[in-house]
Amino acid sequence: MSALADALSSALGTDAEFDRSPHPSSVIRCTVPREKFAEAAGILKKAYALLAAEWAADETLLGRGFSVFACYRWGKEYLIVRSELPAEDPRFPSLTRKYLPAYRFERQIQSLMGVNPSDHPDMRPWIKLEDWPEDAFPLRKSFDGSKPLPRVDGEYQWSRAEGEGVYEIPVGPVHAGIIEPGHFRFQAVGEMVVNLEERLGYVHKGIEKRFESLSWEEGVKLAGRVSGDTTVAHAIAYCMALESMTGCSVPERAHWMRALLLERERIANHLGDIGGICNDAAFAFMLYQLSRLREVMLRTNDRLFGHRLIMDRVVPGGVGVDIDGPGKTEILSELNLIAKDFERLVQIYDDNPSLEDRVRDTGILTPRKAREICAVGIVARASGLNLDCRIFHPFPPYDRYHELELGVPVMITGDVHARTRVRIQEVRESIRITRWILDNMPGGAIASPFERPSPDTAGFAAVEGWRGEIIYWTQAGLQGEINRCMVRDPSSLNWIGLEQAIPGNIVPDFPLCNKSFNQSYSGHDL
């Protein structure tokens, strides 16, 4: 047994009913009566668990009502607590007072699934904007997803600040740059921000509903477009969740190829981000230099894998691309070039006091707050949380700890500088392990036949994308089709971190802070 499961079974006794079926083996599953749903969260919080995700599923086609799920993580363990809710009265006790990030998850559950968290402090809709009909719950099976929704009148209640000299700055959804849309509302006094409220949902495309109309094989293409910058990691997470449903064994070489693509995606995005952060501190030199290195990587991707961002190259059962001797040599020489130039640029970053003046002590997310919002990925690691699925929840080759010796950088200052520094360190580490992967990659097949999942089974996967942990939870319906595919991008948790980091900073520093978080709008809005 695990620490989390032990804590739960000793406190709840027979009320905690553990699912003993062999798949998915990577997560412990437990069902509790719905009155105990919040109590279970309290018990797990005392056992130091962090909330990783919360979602609901419509199981009416499976002959049940709704189910609500909460996924917790502690060290290497993942545990999913589930409660069944009757279709005619889908209510469950809210977790928001125990776990802060449940605040948005539950608003989202209410808005899109129509399952109601009781005792939730703020029931304004989330993702669903004010002009949606209130009773439209797109994730329900009874909802017809093929026709557009009518628009109705409505108003969003913004949080307000009042007092002498307090003014408000609304920004978005169309921003002043080549970035995704979202709305930010600042309350400021002079230059200092008193409060920031985010409203997201502008790029909501109904991805989770869309999955339900696709076959498992088609789904991977959509998963690769949940967030275009993280296409490899999302595709891997989707495929691994699917493979976990059947216990399908993926060839060793396919795993290694996935890791290779994943690390390339991490390096390319980090290079772009470090440049972007410097550019937002008015140091354009770094942006142009690092975009050049990024472009070199994307071109190698195009030559070797046939796509600059490596979309659609991960498939259920394995991968669709392989690498040969000349390809390996090409990557190695490309990495030598990048590593050399990168080190020179890091030196320039470190030497530049005017840059340091902007990035240090700006946009601080304290370790305490990071823990409270259950941050993941680079944001968590810059704020003292040592989390990385490549260590705590590895797939091959990451499970070879002693040979790989993967170093995970952790900083405690939680400012823009820390988030940049974590990225710098990760680029170095990813370059090193890419070389190691290329030198040690086993031979063999790159894909195994994909098996269809059996009816009413579930799958789970957690993968460390470049932003952080990505979670997929999949459920098969009665014909073995997709009944539900839950996507949790790291942004769902980390956007709250941005909101917490901004107050106390000056308004002109917002773009810099935002870039240092660089969360996905599309991955959050789905």
Add this chain to the structure above:
Amino acid sequence: MIKILRQIFRTGIVTEPLHPGVDAGIRMSGRDLDETVRKRFRGSLTIRQVDAGSCNGCELEIHAINNSYYNCERFGIHFAASPRFADLLLVTGPVSRNMEIALRRTFDATPPPKMVVACGDCAIDGGVFRGGYAVMDGIANVIPVDCSIAGCPPPPDKILAALLQMTGQGKS
């Protein structure tokens, strides 16, 4: 400072001539652009990029036309922060329902004469998101489109070639 200068000289000029073989693969819509309008924009084109629900893939590639390899500024193409300064709207995504109004307003805020380019497969017809309850299945269903660039996402050389072709600068 000396390190910065050294790095600049070491890098040299990496900007490439636009590859003559690049087929922009653009589709012009029926809306015929006045030749004088095209001429006016030649050598000075200000773009406002609008993400109307894309996955961020197209944005990455649009960013890339700014990098030193493609260097769109040499053709007088640059990006503006406000639609009020823009000659051309470069729109990505299938138009999510939640962005429809914002996109219309951005279009209205852009002074005429203006051009609209739909960038990427989902901007053309909804792509992988087509047919959902929350998408409008393409830019042309919301605002008039002059030209579209296929690809998921279209690579930067293709985007740049299409922009040049629109203003009559490219090799047609």
